[in-house]
Amino acid sequence: MRGTSFKSAQKRKAAEKLTQGLRGIVIFLFSLSGIINVLALTGSFYMLQIYDRALTSGSIPTLVAISVLAIGLYLFQGLFDVIRSQVLVRVGARLDKRIAPLAHQVAIDMPRFGFSTSEALERGRDVDTVRGFLGGQGPVALFDLPWMPLYLAFVYFLHPLLGVLVLGGAVILTMLTIATEIMTRRLSGATHQAAIERNAIADSNARNAEILKAMGMAKRAVARFDSANAEHLSLQTRTNDISGTFGAISKVLRMVLQSATLGLGAYLTIQGELSAGAIIACSVASARALAPVDLAIGNWKGVVAARTAFQRLMETVIALADMEPPMRLPAPNSTLQVERITVAAPASGRVLLSEVEFQLNGGQALGIIGPSGGGKTTLVRALTGIWPVLRGSVRLDGAELTQWKDEDLGHHVGYLPQDVSLLDGTVAENISRFDPADEPTAVVAAAAAAGIHEMIVRLPDGYHTRLGPQGASLSAGQRQRIGLARALYKNPFLVLMDEPNSNLDGEGEAALTEAIKGIRARGGIAVVIAHRPSALATVDVVAVIQNGRMTAFGPKEEIVGTRGAVGAAAAPARAPATARIPA
Template identity: 70%
Template structure:
């Protein structure tokens, strides 16, 4: 219960930080909008004075005084309008600076929990959506709406019938706004889902461009994208039809209302109840009164998008509030303990690893073997904290991984994934894990430990060589060795390698063996997932994982001998068969 209260307090604190200072800014903008709307009556009053005073008196000085005063008031209105616009732009920039890093942090974590890359990047687009909306005309319309009574009161003072007609027209436009909200809200949700699906297919096609080109099914991939894009376009067309139709109806009704006001004003003037200047004043005031409603309907689609984006960003902030910052711990130096862990695939919830447990001491190296889809890579993801465990625990020197700060635990873990992904940066940046001011000695030491230093210095730009997207400037073997150097950077206590020799030649495998031996020699722990026995030369322990369970664990000789004997017997049998086969 106490932990739940602390979490709720943390969420509230995060939300307060998100909106800190914005209430004062909103109040300021509300008051500025009030000044703008009061000054916007200048046109109506000016027209009344021109028709009813200057023209009837024929006084040029009166005309000059009225015009000078009107110009001054217009300038004040323009200044307030500029201030409001600039404040809104800066509010958007402030929200971007505050939320964009948090949103990107969540975007990095989301793929680990089963979300697509497109869904993850949507958080960044949400920030852009909110910032873009605040820089548009939409917020100005929303701040002007509460000040509509100023114009309605002004028109009502001129004549109650004109005021009643204007109020009726305003109510009709407000009803149109509400109906537009109801009809587009659900459609906006479906449109966003369709956009994510389309962007996901586009991202998948881009990542598999070489395969699509080599095997000639790029056309079918484009067709798949076209189908998703067609669904997105259909929903977008429907949404645009609704908002566009309501915007057109709003504009027509506003023009009809203005004409009706002119007609009614003319009738009242003929009856002697109004002056000619009052008719023009009413027309100008009514146009200004209904303009925010018209503008709001025209920008309603972007308003809904911004509102949905802001709600998702609030959820992002709340989600990060759940991550408690633990106390800093000492560097691990003794052991890795895996206590009967059970792991499920994030998103689907399918259990793929059950009741796996073992313990490794400093200076030991474990080789993990087993059939494909047996759970080896899942075990790696659990050991490195990429996937959470359902039950059990992974501990370093007795402390669960959750008790370590993420930035701190990263210094003590080296990870070489099965699918190598290098950053679009220099070789040095990749090896040092994007440290802003890395120690060049550690960079070179890691490169030498991975056997890649000589290759790097032979390049024209050496360690400053830019790798490009996904490290495309290097071959598969070179990328794997640079990634190995990254895993070894800073001499982490635990180094986990998933199929580290899949793209290596003989020289690379020798460097890999030497790297594992050096990890053990300095008191670290190495864990190697492998199908090829050559990767297990330097390990002293071996575990067999199959069907989501660890079926064997022990000394390499005790585990590997029964595994290798059937293979050796098979090879001998095949050799004898070849010898007996007649020429």
């Protein structure tokens, strides 16, 4: 019970943090809307005074005085309207500034847990949706709705029958608003999910444009997108049909009600129960009373979208609040311990690696070999913390990876993935991992350790050469070597490389060999996934991963022997899988 109450308190704290300072702003906007709505009665009072005072008296000074006063009140109403609009825009910008970094942090983490890129990017779109809503007419309608009784009271004061008529119209329009909410809520979730699926296909097609073009798959890719887009359009059309239909009905009813008010007012005037000015005043006031309802129905799609987006953002903030920030730990310099870890694919939940255990000491290099699909890359993802482990633990100097802050762990771990992606920036920024405290000497040292300093200085702008999205201006081998330099930046204790020589020529492989030697010489640990024997030249320990299990672990000479890495991948285990090799 105590743990549950603690989590509830955390969630409340997160929600309060997200909406901090907004309560006072909402009260201010509500009060400001009250002033605006009181001033909106200016037109009705003006009509009353013109018809019942100025015209009957025939006094020009009275007409001028009433008109000047009305113009002044209209100007004040316009000024307050501008202030309300600008405050709402700034509230949206404030929320964006507060939430957007958190949403992007979650977007970066979501693919690690099996979500698509499009689903991850939806958090950023949610921020845009909320900000756009606050800058539109939806909030204006919602702030004006509570002041409807003010106009109903004014009309009732003119004549009770007119008040009853306008109240009945308000009730009918309110019921239309509720019906719009009920009917669109069912479709909004399905429409949102269809949009995610469509965007996922679009994102996949864009990322694989070269393959689609080269292999004549573009037409089929477009057909897949068209099918998903048709589903999304169908759902969106149904949603728009509902909101559009109810919007049109509400507009017609408002016009009918306004005419009915005029007709009833005329009847009451003929009967001598109402003045001519009161007819016009009543018509203006009733139109103003029902305008917020009409505006709310017309903008209800935006209201629903903003509400759903804000709920998802609240969930995002609460999820981050559940994460206790770990303490800062000393830099690791001794061991990497893998204790019977089991790893599953986040997307499917299928177990890819089971009961793997070993230990490496500073100064050692591990080569991981085995057939494709055996679990080698899964192991490296677990060692970096990219994929969480189901059971077991990965420890640096005895501390689990979860006990490290991501930023701190990043200082101690270098990672070269199988598919190297560089960010849109300069060569130096990519090597330094976009470190704001970029140290030129450390950048050059990392480039030299990867053997690419000479290559970089020959580029048009040297280390300041911009690479463009994903480093598309470079060859695959150049991207891989810059990725290696990034992994070696500031000499991390643990360096993990997934097929680091897959795109390298002879010069690149020689540089890779020297880099692994350098890691070992400074007391670091290197882990290398290898399909080519040359990558194992400087490792002293080899592990064989087959069918999701480590079937062999031991000194390279015992595991590989004279048959090479490829033969060893299919060889039977010669050493226990849990062996620990001394440095």
